[in-house]
Amino acid sequence: MCGIVAVIGSRAAAPLLLEGLKHLEYRGYDSAGLATISRSPHNGDGILQCQKTKGKLVNLSKKVQSQGAKGNIGVGHTRWATHGKPEEHNAHPHQDASGQIAVVQNGIIENHLALRESLESEGVTFNSETDTEVIPHLIAREIKVLQSNGLQNNGSTLLKAVQKTSQKLKGAYALAVIWEKTPESLVLASNQAPLLIGLGEGEFLCASDTPALAGFTKAILPMRDGEIALLNPLGIELYNSQGERQQRNPSLIHGNEQIADKRNFRHFMLKEIHEQPKTAKLWIARHLPAELPKHSPIALPFENDFYNDIKKIQILACGTSRHAALVGAYLLEQFAGISTSVYYASEFRYAAPPLEEKTLTIGVTQSGETADTLAALAMEKKRRNMHKNPAYISRQLGITNRANSSLARQVDNILDIGAGLEVGVAATKTFLGQLLAFYSLAIKFASINGNRSTEEIAKLSEELKAIPEQLTSLIKIHDELSENLAHKFSDTQDVIFLGRGINYPIALEGALKLKEISYIHAEGYPAGEMKHGPIALVDKKVPVVSIAIPGVVFEKVLSNAQEAKARDAQLIGVTTEGPESKIFDAILPIPKVSEWVSPLLSLIPMQLLSYHIAALRGLDVDQPRNLAKSVTVE
Ligand code: M6R
Numbered sequence: 001m002c003g004i005v006a007v008i009g010s011r012a013a014a015p016l017l018l019e020g021l022k023h024l025e026y027r028g029y030d031s032a033g034l035a036t037i038s039r040s041p042h043n044g045d046g047i048l049q050c051q052k053t054k055g056k057l058v059n060l061s062k063k064v065q066s067q068g069a070k071g072n073i074g075v076g077h078t079r080w081a082t083h084g085k086p087e088e089h090n091a092h093p094h095q096d097a098s099g100q101i102a103v104v105q106n107g108i109i110e111n112h113l114a115l116r117e118s119l120e121s122e123g124v125t126f127n128s129e130t131d132t133e134v135i136p137h138l139i140a141r142e143i144k145v146l147q148s149n150g151l152q153n154n155g156s157t158l159l160k161a162v163q164k165t166s167q168k169l170k171g172a173y174a175l176a177v178i179w180e181k182t183p184e185s186l187v188l189a190s191n192q193a194p195l196l197i198g199l200g201e202g203e204f205l206c207a208s209d210t211p212a213l214a215g216f217t218k219a220i221l222p223m224r225d226g227e228i229a230l231l232n233p234l235g236i237e238l239y240n241s242q243g244e245r246q247q248r249n250p251s252l253i254h255g256n257e258q259i260a261d262k263r264n265f266r267h268f269m270l271k272e273i274h275e276q277p278k279t280a281k282l283w284i285a286r287h288l289p290a291e292l293p294k295h296s297p298i299a300l301p302f303e304n305d306f307y308n309d310i311k312k313i314q315i316l317a318c319g320t321s322r323h324a325a326l327v328g329a330y331l332l333e334q335f336a337g338i339s340t341s342v343y344y345a346s347e348f349r350y351a352a353p354p355l356e357e358k359t360l361t362i363g364v365t366q367s368g369e370t371a372d373t374l375a376a377l378a379m380e381k382k383r384r385n386m387h388k389n390p391a392y393i394s395r396q397l398g399i400t401n402r403a404n405s406s407l408a409r410q411v412d413n414i415l416d417i418g419a420g421l422e423v424g425v426a427a428t429k430t431f432l433g434q435l436l437a438f439y440s441l442a443i444k445f446a447s448i449n450g451n452r453s454t455e456e457i458a459k460l461s462e463e464l465k466a467i468p469e470q471l472t473s474l475i476k477i478h479d480e481l482s483e484n485l486a487h488k489f490s491d492t493q494d495v496i497f498l499g500r501g502i503n504y505p506i507a508l509e510g511a512l513k514l515k516e517i518s519y520i521h522a523e524g525y526p527a528g529e530m531k532h533g534p535i536a537l538v539d540k541k542v543p544v545v546s547i548a549i550p551g552v553v554f555e556k557v558l559s560n561a562q563e564a565k566a567r568d569a570q571l572i573g574v575t576t577e578g579p580e581s582k583i584f585d586a587i588l589p590i591p592k593v594s595e596w597v598s599p600l601l602s603l604i605p606m607q608l609l610s611y612h613i614a615a616l617r618g619l620d621v622d623q624p625r626n627l628a629k630s631v632t633v634e
Pocket of ligand 1: 318319320321322364365366367368369370373425426427428512513516629630631
């Protein structure tokens with residue numbers, strides 16, 4: 001799960017590579033590296049220079065600044081460690097034994113152990129524990145064979161060597177390769193991992209994702225599975241996996257990729273929490289316009305036949321996106337009356353349920369790059385479209401925050417949540433955006449299938465319109481309350497989050513937020529499940545955060561909270577103020593709203609409590625250890 005960039009052109013490569021990597025650091029920040037090729041002033045021969053550092057990109061920038069990196073061609077990498085610890089020797093680029101070839105890779109080479117063994121038996125010595133290092137050694141071996149057959153040291157030879165090497169690699173990967181002997185050739189390969197070629201003025205760039213290219217060019221050529229490209233100053237040669245030349249026009253990056261700016265906030269995460277009223281306001285302006293009729297108030301960018309005859313919805317997602325999907329499933333089933341299942345994308349892709357007719361598959365991913373979600377959607381599309389009965393045909397929708405993402409290129413219909421750039425690894429405003437997307441779908445389906453009356457639909461729409469203002473005041477109140485409470489819990493080892501019904505996924509999300517940024521062990525449970533085992537964990541050292549919102553399960557949640565209190569737990573209630581709230585040792589109050597919209601508000605104390613605990617512990621809130629914003633390996 002890494003970011004790769006590459007460039008070939010007439011300008012110095014290193015500044016472009018570093019700038020590109022800055023926009024890809026969300027994919028991993030365990031180490032960074034780059035390699036460039038310059039020409040010797042004496043004989044014009046290529047000189048490959050490779051620099052790597054452990055940790056964040058800033059370390060590499062400093063190294064490059066002090067040591068210099070010459071040349072107009074280069075490759076760069078920011079790493080999230082899969083094979084081998086996050087140490088400098090495992091950082092990319094990786095090189096062959098002669099140091100003439102440099103490779104950066106994003107993905108996983110699944111058969112690297114067998115390849116390594118065979119290379120070692122031929123006398124190759126490895127310098128890292130990575131899966132990637134087999135690639136430069138294999139390319140070097142292929143080049144030797146090609147040279148012995150009389151091929152020259154030129155771009156075509158490098159291309160052929162990479163083609164031969166790719167045939168030996170198993171897994172999903174994207175790679176960029178340079179070779180000292182051909183300082184005017186850059187070779188790229190993509191197999192089930194994104195790689196985009198950018199067509200700049202007098203230069204070609206390449207990156208794992210659009211933000212790294214947006215500052216240089218809007219014209220991009222996304223590589224397709226199995227493709228290999230040779231780039232030189234004169235043009236691009238693109239080949240499919242059969243070695244056949246491909247021709248196609250570039251597409252344009254939509255809109256403006258935004259620039260990360262923390263403004264006056266201490267962390268991006270805090271800024272992004274504060275941006276949620278705006279996310280909701282924009283969503284309402286786009287999807288709940290005043291002019292639409294009360295029985296069908298939702299505007300969505302799909303033709304009417306998109307909704308026709310859908311009997312079943314299945315949602316594929318990971319992490320926070322899956323929590324949004326669970327709220328979505330509650331709404332789609334309970335409000336719109338459509339049977340809905342949610343799956344971990346990583347499980348679904350290897351153990352999908354039997355096919356059902358007239359099914360809509362929704363993939364939810366804020367980044368639009370999560371490998372498991374993309375692969376699960378692709379697998380589902382393939383097996384459905386192979387079916388002879390048209391009732392099983394694939395119908396897919398993607399919910400994402402990235403209109404330029406791989407997801408947007410993969411599925412036919414996209415719901416762009418439009419939350420704007422989210423930098424913090426912990427998803428906050430994109431979670432809210434995903435929830436809102438599900439409210440729109442639930443209202444739309446309910447209005448089409450008649451599962452709800454006009455009054456019920458109008459009531460929910462009106463409540464949604466009030467959300468931005470409620471969020472504004474709630475964030476203000478909870479910022480202070482959570483900061484105070486954080487002092488009490490900053491040394492806590494375990495926290496339990498309880499919720500039921502539509503707020504059960506918010507309890508899961510509360511636990512995920514806390515563990516990912518504060519490294520405190522936390523679990524989310526449906527409150528009724530506590531007595532089936534987890535209550536054994538409870539004692540006076542384990543705070544229990546209970547989401548108790550008046551509605552179908554209010555009294556039940558209160559009883560479950562009492563059961564924890566009877567075992568000495570410190571009880572924190574995310575609840576409305578009233579006589580019942582007296583059972584809690586501390587309250588994080590929520591205004592009185594209908595249970596339907598309550599998750600849009602109960603998520604705020606979850607986010608702010610986790611944020612303040614992590615900030616108080618002095619942790620790297622925006623880039624927590626071991627994580628990345630976008631999980632591009634399975
Ligand atoms: O980009 P995605 O929404 O597909 O990402 C899925 C998860 O990796 C993500 O939600 C992760 O759990 C976040 N770090 C949660 O804050």
